[in-house]
Amino acid sequence: MAGNAGWLRVRAMCGFTVTGRTREFARARGEEVDPVLLTLDQGVALGGGTVVAGRP
Secondary structure (H helix, E strand, O other): OOOOHHHHHHHHHOOEEEEEEOOEEEOOOOEEEOOEEEEEOOOOOOOOEEEEOOOO
């Protein structure tokens, strides 16, 4: 999740960069959460990619 600085550092070492942040309501938790949008640098993986952290 966005609040875990270690989690973001590991992904940065794997070639991901933070490209956005948002605020959403998580029904399962009954509260708002702050997912982080990460993009994989194209030089790291073929074709690059985007993932939204905090979503299954």
